[in-house]
Amino acid sequence: MLAQDIYNFREELSTRNTLFAYSGMVSENLLHSLGSAVKQQMELKNADGKVARRVFSVFVEQVQNVIRYSDEKHWLSDTITDRLSSGVVAFGHENDRFFVICGNPLPAAEAAKLSERLQLISTMDEDTLRKYYRTKLREDPEEQSEGGSIGLLEIARRATEPLEFDFYDIDDGRKFFVLKAFV
């Protein structure tokens, strides 16, 4: 039963074109390790250098967003690098495109702001995104943001298709946020 059960779980991920998936505490150390895995998997698939650079950039920004904005956080110490944030990270390949999926819980109020931000970004073409990024780079970081307000713009710029995002109601008025980007 155990082996069949886990095999089925593996098959389910495979059906979803997943190269790897992680659910649990996400940290900067984990980002580094998973980032290496992303690079290796792309090498294995002989990904073009330009594509590989874009995918890696999307991956880093996505995972760092989980680390920063998940509202389930634990601290091993009070330094920023010792923070563990609950979330989901998946990397896959379908129809000759790579994708990065990240998800994390967050308060409803934050979800509303994020949704607005993503809707605005989704209306922008490549050139507008570049100009907006340029403007944001020169602004002081927004409240509660570790200079990461331009992270979403970076993801949108590097993605080759419109970003997919969704929010799911969980407990106590919180939402589970998922962002999927194709390169």
Place this chain on the structure above:
Amino acid sequence: MTYDAPYTVEATPRSPEIHLDPTSRTLGISGESYPEDASAFYGPVFQEVKGFLNARKGELFTANIRFVYFNSSSAKAIMNLFQMLEEAAEGGHSIVINWYYDPDDDMMEEMGEDFAEDFEHATFNLTPEGTVA
């Protein structure tokens, strides 16, 4: 501080090598940049360069920048560093920034173009280079 000793930060897999050479008045930054905490990483570099320029006014100061990759938090920190260099140039320093990039890397080329827009007093050169880092 007299700023007459070289200042070096060794590269790690996720942070660039930094080298400030007081003799040649050259700052070198090269590698990948997605440190765990970008402001904590670049803060001391910023202070060192600023302190050096304050203490050692005079001849040409050159920054040679060779990035393979940097994340958005690093981009903010790099922007701050460049703004400080531009202010120093406005204040009378002679400053040249050389932005080297792999000609195949359109991301680093575009970022260089975007940074270049801010410079009026310092000179910013975009230079494609065969092999970066």
